[in-house]
Amino acid sequence: MHSNSCISNVKFVDSSWHLNKTRRGKEEFLQSRIPGSSFFDVDDISDKRTTLPHMLPSEKDFEEHISSMGISSHHHVIVYAAIGSFSAPRVWWTFKAFGHDRVSVLDGGLPAWISANGPIESGTISLILNGRMCYLTFFKVRIFVLNRKEILPQNSILLWWWIAITC
Secondary structure (H helix, E strand, C coil), rough: CCCCCCCCCEEECCCCCCCCCCCHHHHHHHCCCCCCCECCCCCCCCCCCCCCCCCCCCCCHHHHHHHHHHHHHCEEEEEEECCCCCCCHHHHHHCCCCCCCCCCEEEHHHHHHCCCCCCCCCCCCEEECCEEHHHHHHHEEEEECCCCCCCCCCEEEEEEEEEECCC
């Protein structure tokens, strides 16, 4: 299968998460992903009432997150990761824990998809808000702070992410 555009009940989900904090799953998702896929942020989609990382969210929080990704119980979810199958089984298990019957892990993840000449997209993400097609554009903005030693060391760089939604 090289395209999910004609298979309306299939949703691809990128679950990339890295132990090495120099790599960022969200940033990599914007640079290279299976067309039409969503990003499942294991840091964000978790129980915020505990200091322990990656604990299962409440059922309500899980439903809200996957609904915002356009996923419902009738979809077959195919989970993948940027480096094979490192984080995908955790997201597979999360879907299963909340009773989602049709969920699979893409064997070999994004590297296997690319090796099989599967299409890749990058950049803006589209989604439906209130029945209207909308597009998310992420901007990485570098802000240079000069001569403000009381805030940051001189000539520091701050990175900010801006998101524009166009409907």
